[in-house]
Amino acid sequence: MYHLTVGKQTAGAIHNGDAMKRAGNAAVLSLLIPGLGQFYNGFFLRGIFWLIITPGLWIGTGGLLGWVCHVIAAITAYKKAREIEENEFDRMI
Numbered sequence: 001m002y003h004l005t006v007g008k009q010t011a012g013a014i015h016n017g018d019a020m021k022r023a024g025n026a027a028v029l030s031l032l033i034p035g036l037g038q039f040y041n042g043f044f045l046r047g048i049f050w051l052i053i054t055p056g057l058w059i060g061t062g063g064l065l066g067w068v069c070h071v072i073a074a075i076t077a078y079k080k081a082r083e084i085e086e087n088e089f090d091r092m093i
Contacts, residue, residue: 023081030077034070037077041084046076 030037035050050073058066 022085023078026077026081027074031070031074034073037074038080041077041080043080046080 026037026040028037029040030050034054035047038047038050050069054066054069054073057069
């Protein structure tokens with residue numbers, strides 16, 4: 001929820017809390033199951049990509065690169081969620 005009546009500073013503070021929550025949710029979801037955070041953000045093809053690539057690297061490398069994919073999937077989900085929130089906030093002001 002955004003309250004723009006007080007001013008941009010208050011709106012920014014409220015926005016940052018909401019954005020951090022959404023971005024954090026996306027990161028945790030992708031860390032648990034790679035691609036789930038991308039689905040949460042609405043990027044279905046990215047989600048499918050991570051769902052296919054991560055198990056492939058887990059199996060293909062004997063587990064060595066599977067963790068790398070988990071972390072990269074979580075980071076990209078976090079960054080995309082922050083991008084979405086920033087774009088939505090810019091449209092409101």
